[in-house]
Amino acid sequence: MINDLNQLRADALAQLAPIWDDTALEEWRVKYLGRKGAISASMEQLGALPKEERGAVGKLANETKGELEAAYIAKVGAMKQRALSESLEAEPLDVTLPGRPVLRGRLHPATANLREIYRIWGDMGFQIFRSRQVESDEMNFQLLNIPPNHPARDNWSTFYVADTEQRVLLRTHTSPGQIRAMRQLSQGGTQPVRVILPGMCYRYEQISARYEIQFNQVEGLAVGRNVTFADLKGTLTEFARRMFGERPVRFYGDHFPFTEPSAQMDVQCIICDGAGCAMCKYTGFLEILGAGMVHPQVLRNGGYDPAEWSGFAFGMGPERIAILKHGIEDIRYFWANDLRFLEQF
Secondary structure, three states, rough: OOOHHHHHHHHHHHHHHOOOOHHHHHHHHHHHHHHOOOHHHHHHHHHHHOOHHHHHHHHHHHHHHHHHHHHHHHHHHHHHHHHHHHHHHHHHOOOOOOOOOOOOOOOHHHHHHHHHHHHHHHHHHOEEOOOOOOOEHHHHHHHHHHOOOOHHHHHHHOOOOOOOOOOOOEOOOHHHHHHHHHHHHOOOOOOOOOEEEEEEOOOOOOOOOOOOOOOEEEEEEEEEEOOOOHHHHHHHHHHHHHHHOOOOEEEEEEEEEEEEEEEEEEEOOOOOOOOOOOOOOOOOOEEEEEEEEOOOHHHHHHHHOOOEEEEHHHHHHHHHHHHHHHOOOOOHHHHHHHHHHHHHO
16 A cells, blocks of 8 residues: 555656646646545545554555645646746737836824924924823822812813722823923923923713814923913914914913913814804814913922912814814814825825
């Protein structure tokens, strides 16, 4: 039986070598590797062999089958390569045909918008300061004048990571970065600070055209010895001019526990050009940031003496700004990964 298998392998390989025709190759496959082919017939005879011979014969039969299958696959590849070579030699090659374009990746619109914001604030003298996304309750709320049970906490629906003594959470805003920036950059409350703090924030929100559970935010902080509310308005108005061009802006009073006084800043809605639409709630303006003068207690928590130092802070939503700049009607498009949307940028 072993001699028969060796002879079978030699005959099959000898017959395969000169084949260069699809029909002949298929006939060879059926003859040797088919369900009723020579290899299958040899394996069916194993039961009739003495028990002590079955192991060696069965092993050789499997090795023979594997070798013939590998030879068949190699022959298929060789025939395809030969057919391609013959086709290229027989037919003229048009070298004037344009090549296939290489698809290039693009920046996500949220990333491109963030870079534009960084550039503008960098030109205005602000440096980028990165802060952590996972914060303690103390940094996210308490040092910003939002102690436990404070009614302002209702404005931030929070994802808590661990309900330990410090209550670890995903930051709901980039404002805790103010404390970290003042403590790390002020050299003990003796140096001015001018930074922006970009990053992702998380809130347990009802998702809609205007709200998402995750969003980018860019915090800004400027601390000096004679910083006034007029500095705040002038700085933010100049930012809006550089970002949106000559478009009306408006300020109106608001309240944030960590700033006093506080204000909101709106820019005329680009989608409706101020006429009123669903995105701007038919007001003609869309809010882009909240701001105010840094609360004295927050200055103290950051290491400054509020009797000598003052400052302003602001927090803006880059996706809101991208909506204004590009006329996007739904903030959910930024996170849906829909190529029909992304390829427009």
